[in-house]
Amino acid sequence: MEEPFEKPLSGETFQALSDLVYQHSRIRLGADKRALVANRLRRRLRALALGSFEEYCRVLHSPHGVDEIEELVDLISINHTRFYREPEHFAFLTQRALPALVRPLAAKHAPLRLWSAASSSGEEPYTMAIVVAEFLRAHAGVAWEIMATDISHRVLAEAREGIYSMASVKPVPLELLKRYFQKGVGARDGVCRVKPELRRHLRFERVNLFQEHLPVPADQHVIFCRNVMIYFDPPSRALAVQRLARHLAPGGYLVVGHSESLLGIPHGLQPLQQGVFQKT
The missing domain is CATH 3.40.50.150 (Vaccinia Virus protein VP39)
Known part of the structure; x- marks a missing residue:
């Protein structure tokens, strides 16, 4: 069983993540998406053995962070679709x-x-x-x-x-x-x-x-x-x-x-x- 990830996503860190997502995808994340972003990133933080969203931000801004930014955009992408939609x-x-x-x-x-x-x-x-x-x-x-x-x-x-x-x-x-x-x-x-x-x-x-x-x-x-x-x-x-x-x-x-x-x-x-x- 996964241990609960208790560290919250602060408003400041959410804004930093939102800015990165926007720069790389033009997807604009409103404040109402903060809980969604936190939920989608928790498993990723565990996979990277990181203890906080702030640590994750530092990884994204590191010289080798480009691939991880792609992973971030992938994780928060919203994919609602179905056959014969509209x-x-x-x-x-x-x-x-x-x-x-x-x-x-x-x-x-x-x-x-x-x-x-x-x-x-x-x-x-x-x-x-x-x-x-x-x-x-x-x-x-x-x-x-x-x-x-x-x-x-x-x-x-x-x-x-x-x-x-x-x-x-x-x-x-x-x-x-x-x-x-x-x-x-x-x-x-x-x-x-x-x-x-x-x-x-x-x-x-x-x-x-x-x-x-x-x-x-x-x-x-x-x-x-x-x-x-x-x-x-x-x-x-x-x-x-x-x-x-x-x-x-x-x-x-x-x-x-x-x-x-x-x-x-x-x-x-x-x-x-x-x-x-x-x-x-």
Whole structure:
């Protein structure tokens, strides 16, 4: 049994940790997140044999602290996601985006490129992949790839595995579940895995949206960046949107979360419906 970690996280140390997280991820932690940060860091402090949050801060500021800062950002990242979240966006993909994109690309023998820019544990990019694969069953074929990126190593490892509980895949229609997932047996009973023929279309990489160079091919036809910008302050939100817009191909689509507004951000994109914008 783990011994209780009694040392509290002081307001001053929480602010120092928050500042580091912001500098490296642009995620702004409000004072209401203090208990959450303390809870998530306690196990890490035990693993490093540290006796206080202040000692941990000294490690982060040491010459070898860069890797630990990545670990910190990973630990406090908030990853709420599910299959077919905000289904209107996937309906838009099927009904408007893919019909407009696929035929011209097929005529040019050019690939279709999609990017899930805050992919978390993979539910979003795999849903995108199912939608694309289903559309291409009945339409002219093109080569396609989904780039799935996140700042968290931990959730990317989960996403690469593509293994989900049966409860997690409940939003996936039964016919599609049978087509694109393998049900576990024996020790794997109660889980299922995305089939290799779908997984091969996805590439997972750790990317910080604010790093100097984004290792993502330009001219993306569809970019999903949903429910992450709510954690950014206005200047960071504007910078993220402008960087994403630069990675869109002409005629490409940017999709953000229903609760995310681009009001007041100069981006040059045409609004089409809630959370959907097009580069004209």
